[in-house]
Amino acid sequence: MGNLIEVRNLQTQFFTQDGIVHAVNGINYDVAERETVAIVGESGSGKSVGVMSLIRLIPEPPGKIVNGEVNFDGQDLLQLNEEELRQIRGNRIAMIFQDPMTSLNPVLTIGRQITEALELHLNMNREESRARAIELLELVGIPDAGARLDDYPHQFSGGMRQRVMIAMGLSCNPQLLIADEPTTALDVTIQAQIVDLVTRLQSELGMAIIWITHDLGVVAGLADRVLVMYAGFIVEEGPVDVIYGQPRHPYTLGLLRSIPRLDLGRQKRLIPIEGLPPDLLDPPQSCPFAPRCPFVIDKCLEENPPLMSIDAVRKSACWVDLSDVEIYDTSADEQVEAVA
Amino acid sequence: MTTQNTESAGVSTAQDSSQSDVLLTVQNLKMHFPITRGIILQRQVGSIKAVDGITFELMRGETLGLVGESGCGKSTTGRAILQLYEPTAGEVIFEGQDLTEINSGELRRMRRRMQMIFQDPYASLNPRMTVGSIVGEPLEVHKIGGSRREQQQRVQELLEIVGLNPYFINRYPHEFSGGQRQRIGVARALAVNPSFIVCDEPISALDVSIQAQVINLLEDLQSEMGLTYLFIAHDLSVVRHISDRIAVMYLGKIVELADREELYENPLHPYTQALLSAVPIPDPEIEKKRQRIILEGDVPSPAEPPTGCNFNTRCPQVMEICHQYEPSFADVGDGHRVACFLYDQVEALDESGQPVSATA
Numbered sequence: 001m002g003n004l005i006e007v008r009n010l011q012t013q014f015f016t017q018d019g020i021v022h023a024v025n026g027i028n029y030d031v032a033e034r035e036t037v038a039i040v041g042e043s044g045s046g047k048s049v050g051v052m053s054l055i056r057l058i059p060e061p062p063g064k065i066v067n068g069e070v071n072f073d074g075q076d077l078l079q080l081n082e083e084e085l086r087q088i089r090g091n092r093i094a095m096i097f098q099d100p101m102t103s104l105n106p107v108l109t110i111g112r113q114i115t116e117a118l119e120l121h122l123n124m125n126r127e128e129s130r131a132r133a134i135e136l137l138e139l140v141g142i143p144d145a146g147a148r149l150d151d152y153p154h155q156f157s158g159g160m161r162q163r164v165m166i167a168m169g170l171s172c173n174p175q176l177l178i179a180d181e182p183t184t185a186l187d188v189t190i191q192a193q194i195v196d197l198v199t200r201l202q203s204e205l206g207m208a209i210i211w212i213t214h215d216l217g218v219v220a221g222l223a224d225r226v227l228v229m230y231a232g233f234i235v236e237e238g239p240v241d242v243i244y245g246q247p248r249h250p251y252t253l254g255l256l257r258s259i260p261r262l263d264l265g266r267q268k269r270l271i272p273i274e275g276l277p278p279d280l281l282d283p284p285q286s287c288p289f290a291p292r293c294p295f296v297i298d299k300c301l302e303e304n305p306p307l308m309s310i311d312a313v314r315k316s317a318c319w320v321d322l323s324d325v326e327i328y329d330t331s332a333d334e335q336v337e338a339v340a
Numbered sequence: 341m342t343t344q345n346t347e348s349a350g351v352s353t354a355q356d357s358s359q360s361d362v363l364l365t366v367q368n369l370k371m372h373f374p375i376t377r378g379i380i381l382q383r384q385v386g387s388i389k390a391v392d393g394i395t396f397e398l399m400r401g402e403t404l405g406l407v408g409e410s411g412c413g414k415s416t417t418g419r420a421i422l423q424l425y426e427p428t429a430g431e432v433i434f435e436g437q438d439l440t441e442i443n444s445g446e447l448r449r450m451r452r453r454m455q456m457i458f459q460d461p462y463a464s465l466n467p468r469m470t471v472g473s474i475v476g477e478p479l480e481v482h483k484i485g486g487s488r489r490e491q492q493q494r495v496q497e498l499l500e501i502v503g504l505n506p507y508f509i510n511r512y513p514h515e516f517s518g519g520q521r522q523r524i525g526v527a528r529a530l531a532v533n534p535s536f537i538v539c540d541e542p543i544s545a546l547d548v549s550i551q552a553q554v555i556n557l558l559e560d561l562q563s564e565m566g567l568t569y570l571f572i573a574h575d576l577s578v579v580r581h582i583s584d585r586i587a588v589m590y591l592g593k594i595v596e597l598a599d600r601e602e603l604y605e606n607p608l609h610p611y612t613q614a615l616l617s618a619v620p621i622p623d624p625e626i627e628k629k630r631q632r633i634i635l636e637g638d639v640p641s642p643a644e645p646p647t648g649c650n651f652n653t654r655c656p657q658v659m660e661i662c663h664q665y666e667p668s669f670a671d672v673g674d675g676h677r678v679a680c681f682l683y684d685q686v687e688a689l690d691e692s693g694q695p696v697s698a699t700a
Contacts, residue, residue: 042547157638187409187574189635192618196634214548217577217620221627241624258552260581262604262619263626269559270581272552276517 003030004176004208005054010068012046012053015061019281023049025232026067028307031176036202036209038223038240040216040255044277046232047212048180055089055178072176091121094174096165098181103165104153110164111149114171121172136167140197159190163197170201177202180212195222216255220244228252231278231288234307238314247327248316250293256327264328287319295320363536363568364398364421369430371413371420375643388643390416392592393430393693395669400535403562403569405583405600407576407615411639413592414572415459418538421570422454423447434536452482455529459541461521465513471524472509475499478531498527503557519550526557536568543578555582576619580604585675588612591650592642594669598676608678610655611635649681657682665689665696 007029014021024046031037041047052058054070054077070077072093077085089095097103105113114136115129124132130149137145140163153161162182169177179198183191195218202209213219219226219240226243228236228251236249247253254273275292278284287293290300299319307317371391376382391413398404408414420427423439432439435453442450455478458464465474475495479485485494496506502523513521522542529537539558543551559582561567573579579586580600587597588611596609607613614633621627635654640646646653652662659681665688667679672686680686688696 042549159638188576188618189409189614190638191620192632192634195620196632215620216548216622220622220624221620221630244622244624255548256622258549259622260555260577261621261623262577262580262616263621263623270552270555272556273549274553276519276550 002033004033004035004072005031006069006071007054008069008071010050010053010070011066012049012058012063013066014063016281021280022283023063023232023280024053025283027229027232027234029227029234029237031208031210033175034202034206034208035225036211036223037225037227038211038213038219039227039229040213040219041229042214042277044231044280045229047229050229050232051178051180051210051212055093055095056085057089057095087121090117091172092174093176093178094169094172095178095180096162096169096182099185101153101158101161104161106153109150109152110156114149114164114168117168117171132171133167136171137164139170139201140164140167141193142167158186159193162186162190162194166194166197166201170205170207173205174207176208176210178210178212181214182211183218184213184215191218198222216244216259228255231283232280233288233304233317234315235289235317236315237307242314246323248310248314248322249289249318250295250320250322251289253322253325253327254292254294287317295322361400362397363400363435364570365431365433366394366396366398366417366421367431367433368393368395369417369420369432370428371416371425372428386643388641389592389645390642391420391427392642392645394589394592394594396587396594396597398536398568398570400568401562401566402584403571403582405579405586406570406572406589407574407579407586408589409574409615409639411591411642412589413642414574414589415540417589418456418540418570418572422451422456422538424456448482452484452532453534454536454538455532455534456538456540457522457525457529457542460545461518461525462513462545464525465521467513470510470512471495471499471504471516474513474524475527475531478528482532484532494531495527498530501530501561502527503553517550518546519553522546522554523557526554526561530561530565534567536570538570538572540572541574542571544573544575551578558582576616588615591639591645593650593679594677595651595680596676596678597669598678599674602674602676606676608672608676608683609651609680610657610682611651614656649679661688666691666693668695 007027009026009028010024011026012024014023027050039047053065058065065078068078111133114133118124118129118132133149134145142148142160142163156164183194211222223240226240227234230251236252243252247256257271258273260270273292278288287300287304290296297320305317305319307315309315369391370393372387372389374384375386375388377385394417406414406417419425421432427440439450472495475498476491479491479494485491496509499506499508504520504523543554546554562569571579571582583600585599586603587594590611596612607616614635617633633656637654640653648664649662649667652658661681667681668687668689669677669679670685671677672683690696
């Protein structure tokens with residue numbers, strides 16, 4: 001499988017009254033065809049801005065992609081003009097957003113919102129696009145799709161709205177689907193429905209997915225590969241089982257340690273990451289995680305580590321070797337009783 | 341953090357000594373909100389049954405987790421217990437007094453004993469008040485702070501307890517991060533020395549790495565001060581971590597209540613089973629092997645709950661009787677209570693809430 005999209009040295013900044021916000025600071029990654037890549041990070045880590053930059057959905061001004069290349073099928077998306085880009089957005093690269101209520105137009109029926117893209121990108125006429133819209137709503141599991149086509153967004157529940165968003169995203173058979181926290185606003189039983197739906201659709205339709213989230217739990221069951229972002233940098237990258245089994249960056253380790261797990265007994269005490277993320281208006285020259293890092297050494301304060309290969313599949317941006325560190329202190333009593 | 345004491349011993353001794361001591365009894369609590377039509381002549385055309393008859397007890401020093409999805413009535417329960425809403429029916433007996441019966445002066449005095457920590461630390465702090473006046477306000481309202489100087493000392497002490505720098509006393513909320521604001525909210529709740537705190541989704545608005553800081557703080561405070569928590573949350577992993585017992589709510593009713601370990605290892609109600617199976621676990625190996633119970637459809641509207649068991653529209657194991665009668669909330673052994681006809685101890689209730697067998 002070849003690479004569908006290659007991101008090289010992408011840098012996005014926001015020029016605000018208070019100064020320059022260094023949101024994304026030179027990130028590199030690839031997404032292969034049919035692959036699911038999860039981008040994990042906390043608010044302000046640059047995970048959304050980094051992905052929005054791919055299809056230039058950054059409000060300009062104040063935002064600006066100051067550097068980088070995004071190679072998609074032999075073209076650099078950052079060099080295309082607005083008209084060329086419109087041929088790709090919503091067509092070959094589609095996007096679903098976090099909050100389905102604010103991303104659907106409340107005064108248009110959902111049928112109109114789905115057929116709009118079909119008529120624009122695929123040159124369908126009214127009947128064709130309507131038939132296709134019904135087909136799409138059935139595909140995402142909306143009962144009585146024909147009748148609901150003429151309903152407005154407020155007549156749908158949160159989970160159903162997210163299904164409509166997914167139907168819109170899939171309408172032109174995209175090669176890449178970008179999902180920006182699509183389940184964050186939903187309840188856990190509805191989240192399970194949506195995750196189940198997206199994985200099923202991916203195996204049927206064969207698109208690649210970039211899934212942006214802060215929830216390490218959702219990622220575990222969904223992704224092939226994980227990128228962990230912190231302060232605008234990718235700090236760790238690797239296959240999902242390796243990242244969760246043996247993280248090599250102190251931030252990833254800290255995240256895994258700080259969340260209570262449903263399947264473990266009462267952990268004695270959670271180990272939080274102390275302190276706060278750095279101010280991106282004035283990012284430090286050192287490793288951005290150094291002030292919060294329990295493994296910090298002198299070198300971390302002098303030089304920000306680049307993302308370095310550890311082995312064939314994995315990269316980490318850390319000067320310290322964490323290969324001997326266990327995630328959970330298994331020597332502690334009353335722990336690790338796996339749920340059947 | 342306020343303490344380096346990582347021993348869980350503090351928690352268990354505080355509980356053991358007062359295990360049988362009931363702090364709060366909630367009996368058949370109902371909270372219905374009217375739906376009205378018309379602008380000048382408003383008439384009631386129905387009601388939203390946000391909380392529809394729930395019963396439980398809270399022991400001194402324990403943490404009861406109250407979980408459920410959005411709209412199930414868990415936050416309304418917390419507010420109705422504290423009389424922030426006036427409950428439609430039922431009793432809330434706190435330290436021997438029925439809060440629904442007493443007058444407002446007495447209620448105000450009782451409020452010193454029970455406090456609340458809110459979900460959104462951005463919305464729940466007045467942006468025009470300094471941290472000192474936010475935390476000090478309860479002292480002034482209840483006239484327990486002494487002189488201005490003593491009050492200020494107490495506020496600084498409280499800030500220190502929740503892990504904030506006492507010199508921050510003259511700063512405003514916007515100068516703090518989300519996690520720090522939540523600590524201010526905790527300090528405010530602690531100001532009047534309460535015995536009972538309703539924590540309404542206290543960590544949902546925070547980033548993952550900050551959540552653990554606040555959970556640890558709440559645990560430390562409980563073991564130091566012997567606090568009793570009603571911990572309302574939708575995140576089952578967090579609830580499992582912090583609670584002694586857990587109640588699961590669905591559409592205004594508690595469907596299951598059990599000790600923490602019992603509930604997670606032996607969930608009886610089909611909703612609890614589905615809810616637990618839907619929670620993602622951050623471990624790809626486990627996720628590959630897990631079988632999810634995917635519930636169909638959405639939660640019905642609390643304005644028109646289904647007749648019979650209110651889970652019958654989504655239940656994978658629904659039976660004939662579930663459409664006819666409401667299940668009672670019965671003890672199936674060791675304080676594990678469940679409202680589901682799959683279990684023999686559960687009786688059918690008619691519309692007035694009386695057992696059907698008795699009236700027949």
